[in-house]
Amino acid sequence: MVTSTDPALDPEFAALPLAELADAALSRARELGADHADVRVERIREGVLSVRDARVESQTDGVDLGISVRVIHRGAWGFAAGVTLTTDAAATLAEQAVATATVSARLGNRPVVLADEPVHRNARWTSAYDVDPFEVSDTDRAGRWIELSERLLAADGVHHTEARVHYVRESKFYADLAGSDIRQQRVRIHPALTAVNVGDGFSTMRTIAPPVGRGWEYCTGTGWDFDTEVAELPDLLAEHVKAPSVTAGPTDLVIDPTNLWLTIHESIGHATELDRALGYEAAYAGTSFATIDKLGSLQYGSPVMNVTGDRTVPHGLSTVGYDDEGVAAQEFEIITDGVLTGYQLNRQMAAEHDHGRSNGCAFADSPGHIPMQRMPNVSLQPGPGGPSTEELISTVRDGIYVVGDKSWSIDMQRYNFQFTGQRFFKITNGRLDGQLRDVAYQATTTDFWGSMEAVGGPDTYRLGGAFNCGKGQPGQVAPVSHGCPSALFRGVNVLNTAAEGDH
Structure with a gap:
């Protein structure tokens, strides 16, 4: 299953020895008598840009990379995870997961059974996005939200602005003893911009654009018109400042x-x-x-x-x-x-x-x-x-x-x-x-x-x-x-x- 856009996988994720890691972990789990075993390898890259009063306040970019092995052994779950991506380390995780399940089985809980699922061999899927946010330069990313913040600050009644853009690229590999072998990637983004009035108490008005499973194109006009909404915010904020209180x-x-x-x-x-x-x-x-x-x-x-x-x-x-x-x-x-x-x-x-x-x-x-x-x-x-x-x-x-x-x-x-x-x-x-x-x-x-x-x-x-x-x-x-x-x-x-x- 692949979307029509089908962007390339994160190259650093695609270069990992995914099949070899899965084979090492699953083979060892089978040798130890596991009834079910699955392996996940994930690389999750996450960025956050914060702009206050049209100036960059912070910009972060981090990666979570690792492998996990989950098993059912003697009717109980076992799980182990690590960050070392070698076949020996993967096999060791399978041993640890089985050992955990062996201890859990002694508790006498109802045996774990999984509903059947068809095997998905060589399955590939990517979410529908056009521009990977991590392929956009820091200058261009910040520039868009500085520009929108400057427009807001230039309006009467807007004393401060806050802008935040959160973006994630999640790359996953899954394989199990039944034979499924799945690679997928999705990108999501959440931009938000707030106008603040402190002239008469404290009032705010924020954009209502939702977070979505899109790429950077969302910030520049695909799926949401931020330019129009930002132009409307000052009047909405001014009306809110003077609005009467509701009758309960x-x-x-x-x-x-x-x-x-x-x-x-x-x-x-x-x-x-x-x-x-x-x-x-x-x-x-x-x-x-x-x-x-x-x-x-x-x-x-x-x-x-x-x-x-x-x-x-x-x-x-x-x-x-x-x-x-x-x-x-x-x-x-x-x-x-x-x-x-x-x-x-x-x-x-x-x-x-x-x-x-x-x-x-x-x-x-x-x-x-x-x-x-x-x-x-x-x-x-x-x-x-x-x-x-x-x-x-x-x-x-x-x-x-x-x-x-x-x-x-x-x-x-x-x-x-x-x-x-x-x-x-x-x-x-x-x-x-x-x-x-x-x-x-x-x-x-x-x-x-x-x-x-x-x-x-x-x-x-x-x-x-x-x-x-x-x-x-x-x-x-x-x-x-x-x-x-x-x-x-x-x-x-x-x-x-x-x-x-x-x-």
């Missing part, structure tokens, strides 16, 4: 995809990870109210609610060719007509709970970490032939249009939550009527999604996302996107955050 109470909301993606992430994405629903993942931000006994019966939301998990969507941050257990990327249902119908799975959970094949949700954030069940691109689907954002707004007599993400909180069951945003526009008789300040919306997950009266059409659909979804002990981070249309919610509880802060 039940309110109709039209929520833009640039805000709604985060609510999806926290209240649906994490809640439908099967390890959370089973209580396995309890230490890092809790379990889930969507327990497995509710599969097929839980009314998660209104009948217009249809949510999928997807590892294939173009430019998604969680889009891959194959997951870190060698499972081919796929799309699957999570919520259908408002009812919980599926979970995110890895191969072990799929086998343990009779879900059939894994839906490809295993990921490790470095060669030093074992793969765990991680979120795919979890997305709310638009309504075929559904309304535009403007048409949704036109149905609201007195409400708020919410744009852009900001702060949030949610309980450990993924049930009670509160979200704020970047921009809040009052809706009066179906029309936007200036900005509001101090807005947050609060609800339980099922009440909130149950209040969703309508979803926008495909033209309103957009991906949002984050680089840093956290989970596990030791902690891991994962990139993930969430697509959604604009959506209309009736009677959601709106808080005044300034008044709440006074209590």
Whole structure:
């Protein structure tokens, strides 16, 4: 599986003796009696550029390179990782992984079984990008964000600016005893620019461009028009500074995809990870109210609610060719007509709970970490032939249009939550009527999604996302996107955050 763009693999990664390392580790694991063994070799290059007030504040460029071996021996997992890329070191890692599994087997836990997966021999996949960010000079990278910052600083009411660009090239090799042999590479980037006003208190206005699975071309006009958005920020900031405070109470909301993606992430994405629903993942931000006994019966939301998990969507941050257990990327249902119908799975959970094949949700954030069940691109689907954002707004007599993400909180069951945003526009008789300040919306997950009266059409659909979804002990981070249309919610509880802060 190769994308149409098919950029060349990172040359330093491609030059590694990948097949030889895998053969050494897998052969030794087989000799020691492992029922399953897999090898991952990864080279992850990560850069961050920070610009403050049109001057470069910092620029970093780092590489994480290593190898890991995972085995099932006597019904138990074993894992070992290192940074020495020789065949002898790879064979030693296999010995260490088997030794760990031997100790674990004495604990008497339920034997590990993996769901079947077709063998993927000589598989190759690269994400869809045009310009590798690491092939752009430091001068050109910084110059673009200095230029945009200078434009902002020249505007009335903008006293400071902050710009940050985070970019990653992730190159992975996977092989296992069954015969799969997979090489893949993906690139992702997250640019953000913030305008700050300190003349009357403290107010900020940030770009709403999402992080994406693209290359440097994203910063120069492909997929997002930063020039136009930067030109709009000063007026948006000036209006925000003078905006009245919101009146708290039940309110109709039209929520833009640039805000709604985060609510999806926290209240649906994490809640439908099967390890959370089973209580396995309890230490890092809790379990889930969507327990497995509710599969097929839980009314998660209104009948217009249809949510999928997807590892294939173009430019998604969680889009891959194959997951870190060698499972081919796929799309699957999570919520259908408002009812919980599926979970995110890895191969072990799929086998343990009779879900059939894994839906490809295993990921490790470095060669030093074992793969765990991680979120795919979890997305709310638009309504075929559904309304535009403007048409949704036109149905609201007195409400708020919410744009852009900001702060949030949610309980450990993924049930009670509160979200704020970047921009809040009052809706009066179906029309936007200036900005509001101090807005947050609060609800339980099922009440909130149950209040969703309508979803926008495909033209309103957009991906949002984050680089840093956290989970596990030791902690891991994962990139993930969430697509959604604009959506209309009736009677959601709106808080005044300034008044709440006074209590």
